Amino acid sequence: MAGQFLPIVALLTSTFLMLLAGGLAGILLPLRGGMEGWTTTTIGWMGMTYSLAFTAGCIIIPHLVRRVGHVRVFSALLTLLCMALLLHALVIDPVTWMIFRGIAGFSLAGSYMIIESWLNERVTNETRGMVFSVYMIITMIGLLCGQYILPFGDPGTQTLFIICALIYAAALLPTALSNAQSPRPLTQVSLDLKGLYRRSPAAAVGSLIAGIVAGTWNFLAAIFGEMNGLSTFGIATMLACAMIGGVVFQYPIGRASDFVDRRYVMVVAGIIGFVLSAIMITFQPTSAIMLYIMMFLFGSVIYPIYSLNVAHANDYADANEFVKISGGLLIIYGVGSVIGPAVSGPLMDMIGAPGFFITMAFAFAFYGLHALWRIRRRQRPAISDQKTEFKFHPPDNKTTPETMQLDPRAESGKG
Structure with missing residues (x-):
């Protein structure tokens, strides 16, 4: 079994780190918005921009990957994620936070798609079910662990934002250093x-x-x-x-x-x-x-x-x-x-x-x-x-x- 997972350890590690940071960001940002005195409506609008951009990313990112390749797009998206988290800490304003959340949603959609595309390329029909199950488990564990980073810091300071950005940056390293070949083009959504x-x-x-x-x-x-x-x-x-x-x-x-x-x-x-x-x-x-x-x-x-x-x-x-x-x-x-x-x-x-x-x-x-x-x-x-x-x-x-x-x-x- 170990031999089946060795080729995808780097990809699964990147997945875990991305979900770890995502779990932290998902709880940190609304709490910080509440601490700033922003209304729940305003915080809800941030969620809207994130979801809208994530959905748009699922449609747009495959076109970008076809033009410049998986590795370049993945590197650019993780860079944008790090920038978005740091900008949240630097500019405390609800309108700009909506923009930053949109950037994060778009970037995460593309990052997940590229990671999953690599995984698809490395599994066989015999191992697909097992890898899918492990991927779902890592997703849940990553989100769960990310949420529990919050009590170790103060949402009112910049520390947790910096930690979140650092985790996103770390997620780039396993795939950037991997010798895995670029996979097939990403799945293009056909909406009917x-x-x-x-x-x-x-x-x-x-x-x-x-x-x-x-x-x-x-x-x-x-x-x-x-x-x-x-x-x-x-x-x-x-x-x-x-x-x-x-x-x-x-x-x-x-x-x-x-x-x-x-x-x-x-x-x-x-x-x-x-x-x-x-x-x-x-x-x-x-x-x-x-x-x-x-x-x-x-x-x-x-x-x-x-x-x-x-x-x-x-x-x-x-x-x-x-x-x-x-x-x-x-x-x-x-x-x-x-x-x-x-x-x-x-x-x-x-x-x-x-x-x-x-x-x-x-x-x-x-x-x-x-x-x-x-x-x-x-x-x-x-x-x-x-x-x-x-x-x-x-x-x-x-x-x-x-x-x-x-x-x-x-x-x-x-x-």
């Missing part, structure tokens, strides 16, 4: 919204809703924790509890959806998400332990729903359409992640912390009700072996069309 909706309305609408949920969670959960009086360590733990909940529950949810109509699982996920949101709105728990427990349970539906959409769409796909359909759903998901903070930010400004879960409640209610409506409108695939196998994807702007190429289902389009 009408075709995606006709093929699987539940997956298309579900991906938009999943993006709204993820955008709200990724960019404003730290502010929600701060509003409830959590320390920096407490906020990191709250986010970690949700992530752990997603990891624990994604297997049973995924396996259940492999044996029954996935839309029934979507309905159940929508009910669970709505009920948990209603509990948070009604009782507004503020004790750290209760928040950790509720976020652990909430993670059980935040994290798997996007993967349910991808698997459901591909149940109706031809054998060679996995990457095309998954890439299209990813763009729809990106649009949702722009909408999420735009809606929840103003709500949190108007009514405080409950506004966070009001957005979540409406999103999950619509997710479940739409899936229920689609069950009445369309039969499930007639043959059980036509169903794709459920595979987990993190619910954040870390997944690109190249991730779909790495997914073992891309080999044949079906699990």
Whole structure:
């Protein structure tokens, strides 16, 4: 097994470092914005620009790579990431921070795509599933560890920004010193919204809703924790509890959806998400332990729903359409992640912390009700072996069309 991973150790190391810095930045920047007295709406706009630029990067970066090559583009993007983090520390202004977040989102999209393209080139069909699983594990561990860097510094100073920039710089070294040959051209997203909706309305609408949920969670959960009086360590733990909940529950949810109509699982996920949101709105728990427990349970539906959409769409796909359909759903998901903070930010400004879960409640209610409506409108695939196998994807702007190429289902389009 060691021999299978040796050729990709450098790539996986770069991935881990990029996710480490990304986990730190994702919690550091909204907290610093809150310390500066910026409104939640303003912080939500920063999340919007990040998501919008990340989605645009998935479309534009493949053209840049074709023109100048993987290594040059990767080096330029990591340089931009370092500059963006340092500029956050130098220029404390909400408008410029939106620009810097946009630069970071665009650069991260391209960086992930190039890393994943290299990984795709180094794996075989026999090792693809194992490498995909390891890649997902490294993604989760990197994000988790990055969040726990926050308590070791003061968000009000420049230190954590410099540390984050240094980690991004370090992520360049393993691939820059690697002797791996440049891989094939990056996957170009083909977006056919009408075709995606006709093929699987539940997956298309579900991906938009999943993006709204993820955008709200990724960019404003730290502010929600701060509003409830959590320390920096407490906020990191709250986010970690949700992530752990997603990891624990994604297997049973995924396996259940492999044996029954996935839309029934979507309905159940929508009910669970709505009920948990209603509990948070009604009782507004503020004790750290209760928040950790509720976020652990909430993670059980935040994290798997996007993967349910991808698997459901591909149940109706031809054998060679996995990457095309998954890439299209990813763009729809990106649009949702722009909408999420735009809606929840103003709500949190108007009514405080409950506004966070009001957005979540409406999103999950619509997710479940739409899936229920689609069950009445369309039969499930007639043959059980036509169903794709459920595979987990993190619910954040870390997944690109190249991730779909790495997914073992891309080999044949079906699990």
